[in-house]
Amino acid sequence: MFALDWDSIVAARNVIGAGVAVTLQVTLVAIAGGIVGGAVLAICAVSGRRSLQLFAKFYVALFRAVPLVMLLLWFFLIVPQVLRTFFGLSPSIDIRLVSAMVAFVLLESAFFAEIIRAGILGLSKGQFEAAAALGMTRYQTMRLVILPQAFRAMLPIMLTQCIVIFQDTSLVYVISLGDFFRNTVSIGERDGTLVPMLLLAGAAYWAICSGLSGLVRVLQNRAAA
Amino acid sequence: MGYNWNWGVLLQPVATGEAATYLGWILHGLLLTAALTLSAWLLALFVGTAFGILRAWPSRLCDAVGATYVSLFRNVPLIVQFFIWFFVVPEVLPTAVGDWIKSITPSTQVFIVSVLALGFFTGARICEQVRAGIAALPDGQVQAAQALGLTRLQTFRLVLLPQCFRRILPPLTSEFLIISKNSAVASTIGLLELSGQARQLVDFTAQPYESFIVVTLAYIGLNVVILRLMEWIQRRSRLPGMMGA
Numbered sequence: 001m002f003a004l005d006w007d008s009i010v011a012a013r014n015v016i017g018a019g020v021a022v023t024l025q026v027t028l029v030a031i032a033g034g035i036v037g038g039a040v041l042a043i044c045a046v047s048g049r050r051s052l053q054l055f056a057k058f059y060v061a062l063f064r065a066v067p068l069v070m071l072l073l074w075f076f077l078i079v080p081q082v083l084r085t086f087f088g089l090s091p092s093i094d095i096r097l098v099s100a101m102v103a104f105v106l107l108e109s110a111f112f113a114e115i116i117r118a119g120i121l122g123l124s125k126g127q128f129e130a131a132a133a134l135g136m137t138r139y140q141t142m143r144l145v146i147l148p149q150a151f152r153a154m155l156p157i158m159l160t161q162c163i164v165i166f167q168d169t170s171l172v173y174v175i176s177l178g179d180f181f182r183n184t185v186s187i188g189e190r191d192g193t194l195v196p197m198l199l200l201a202g203a204a205y206w207a208i209c210s211g212l213s214g215l216v217r218v219l220q221n222r223a224a225a
Numbered sequence: 226m227g228y229n230w231n232w233g234v235l236l237q238p239v240a241t242g243e244a245a246t247y248l249g250w251i252l253h254g255l256l257l258t259a260a261l262t263l264s265a266w267l268l269a270l271f272v273g274t275a276f277g278i279l280r281a282w283p284s285r286l287c288d289a290v291g292a293t294y295v296s297l298f299r300n301v302p303l304i305v306q307f308f309i310w311f312f313v314v315p316e317v318l319p320t321a322v323g324d325w326i327k328s329i330t331p332s333t334q335v336f337i338v339s340v341l342a343l344g345f346f347t348g349a350r351i352c353e354q355v356r357a358g359i360a361a362l363p364d365g366q367v368q369a370a371q372a373l374g375l376t377r378l379q380t381f382r383l384v385l386l387p388q389c390f391r392r393i394l395p396p397l398t399s400e401f402l403i404i405s406k407n408s409a410v411a412s413t414i415g416l417l418e419l420s421g422q423a424r425q426l427v428d429f430t431a432q433p434y435e436s437f438i439v440v441t442l443a444y445i446g447l448n449v450v451i452l453r454l455m456e457w458i459q460r461r462s463r464l465p466g467m468m469g470a
Contacts, residue, residue, distance in 0.1 A: 065448040066441055067409035069420045074441070077433050167302040173413055174424075181305060195313050202301045202309055209300035 009200075012187045019183030026100050026169045026179065031162050033105030038112025043142060045117050056113065063110035068103075069174050075103035076175040096177040100169075108165060115157050119150035156220045163212050167205065180204070234430045235439065247426055251436070254422035255443050261339055261418060262405040268344030269351050269400065276348065277355025278381055291352060298349035303342070303410050310342045311335070311414045331415075339411035339418075347404055354396050358389035394462055398455040405447055419443055 009016070045056040063071070079099040123146060131141035151158075170181040178186070181201055188197030235248040245253075280291035298306070315323040326334065362385060370380040390397075412421035419440050426436035 062445075065406075065445045067406040067420060067444060069409035069412060070423065070437070070441060070444065073420070073423065074437055077437065167300075170302040170304050171410065173304055181302070185308070195316055198305070198308050198313055202305050205302055205305060206297065206300045210296055213300065 008187070008191050008193065012191075015178075015183050015187060016180065019178055019180040022097060022172075022178060023166075023169050023180040025097070026104060026172060026177075027162075027166045029101045030104035030108045030165050030169070033101075034108025034112045034165070035158070037105060037109025038114075038116050039147070041109055041113035042116035042120060045113065046120050047138075060110045060113055063107050068107060068168060068171050071103045071107055072100060072171060072175050075099045075106075096172070096175050099175060100172045100177050104165070104169070108161075111161060112158070115154050115161060116150060119154035120146055122153060123149055152223075156216055156223070159216045159219070160213070163209050163216070166212075167209060170205075228434065230435070231432055232435055234432050235435060237430075240429055247430060247436070248439070250417075250422050250426065251419070251439055251443065254417060254419040254440070255447070257336070257416065257418040258405065258408050258443075258447065261336065261343065261408045261411060261416070262401065264340045265343035265347065265404050265408065266401050268340055269347035269404070270397070272345055272348030273351025274355055274386070276352040277359070278386075280352060280356040281359040281381075281385070282377075291356070295349045295352055298346055303346050303407055304413055306346055307339070307342045307410055307414050310338045332417075335411070335414055335416045338414060339408070339416050343404055343407060343411070346407070347400055351397065351400060354393045355389060358393040359385050361392065362388055391462060394459060395455075398458055401455070402448065402451050405451060406444070 041056045041059060044052040045060075047053065066074075076096065076099040079102050080095045083093075083095070083098070127145055127149070128141060131145045136144065169179060172179050173182050173185075176182070184197050184201040185194065188194035191197075235251075236246050239245050239247055239250060276291045276294050279287040280295075282288065301309075315326045318326070329337075366384055366388070367380060370384045375383065408418060409420040411418055412424060415421070417425060423436050423440040427433045430436065
């Protein structure tokens with residue numbers, strides 16, 4: 001039962017490869033979109049404008065209160081309708097993939113916003129004052145003084161969050177998107193090798209994630225030294 | 226968008242012939258989510274503390290055992306762990322135990338598996354908090370305990386752990402919040418908790434927005450209740466000068 005049938009895995013390499021591609025696409029889009037969205041939200045949160053602050057606070061609270069599974073189900077419901085209504089749904093796009101990407105970008109924006117906000121607030125007030133004394137505008141202060149320092153300080157936490165995102169993409173299972181995990185399960189069910197396939201999937205995730213978190217630890221130690 | 230809102234559907238009797246309404250199903254799901262969250266948190270606390278003690282124990286071997294547990298359960302996605310607990314573990318156990326597990330009512334079986342999966346997953350996070358909490362205590366605590374003639378186990382039970390728990394109470398309670406959200410993953414192995422009911426209702430009523438909105442509000446409500454509870458616990462247990470900020 002545990003004998004891993006390598007031939008069947010080799011035969012299924014295209015399916016698994018396609019799954020890996022989906023996992024990587026969702027992960028990378030979630031990280032890139034999440035950092036951009038998170039930076040915007042964080043700047044709203046530390047801006048002096050009350051309306052912007054309230055918006056950022058509400059957004060972060062809302063997205064952090066709802067489980068990822070529900071968010072994925074929600075956006076798989078909403079995104080296709082929006083695409084159909086506003087963009088004239090083209091049959092060539094993979095609705096599940098787009099829905100998952102939208103859900104992840106919006107959710108991770110909330111998480112990155114909290115990380116970046118903490119990074120900005122961690123800087124001393126003197127940084128803002130010095131920039132103001134030099135005659136910089138608010139935008140210049142953020143871009144040239146605050147954000148570069150904040151990003152350096154929060155790099156380890158952000159990298160850890162990236163590993164979490166990579167793991168969380170496996171939840172696209174609930175909208176039947178064929179990522180690495182879903183396709184591994186499908187092949188296991190088809191060939192009656194679910195047990196070894198699940199162990200294989202677990203081992204793959206473990207190897208990648210523990211390798212990456214080891215790397216983060218090295219980076220962290222080097223930064224601390 | 227041509228969507229026909231029909232909130233009344235939630236109060237209709239369910240199509241399976243049970244004496245329940247669809248709203249009743251959602252409430253049942255909410256109860257299951259709450260029960261699962263609480264049970265998994267208690268298990269996580271127990272498992273996390275046990276392995277946390279192992280990690281802080283002055284023995285290379287104990288530390289390695291604890292570190293292996295943390296590495297395994299933190300670096301594999303939660304849904305994969307759910308599937309392994311559900312599909313793999315009964316096969317690995319001795320046949321008699323496996324058969325016994327398979328003889329349990331499916332709904333009970335899925336609930337127990339969910340508690341185990343969530344508990345051990347979260348336990349790995351709590352383990353690291355316990356270890357850090359013990360490591361943060363000054364060396365003098367251990368030395369003083371030894372000077373009083375306490376055994377190693379007594380030192381942990383009477384001196385280190387009580388102080389450690391006071392310190393790590395805030396992260397421990399936020400784990401409770403995290404479990405309540407992670408519990409939604411249990412729907413993938415067929416547990417009809419909140420999000421499982423949300424999916425089931427879409428199939429039965431064809432009114433996805435109504436059921437999703439009610440379920441989402443239920444999650445938000447649960448969130449608010451847990452947050453209030455956390456604040457209350459933290460206020461109750463605060464000692465002057467011990468909680469940091």
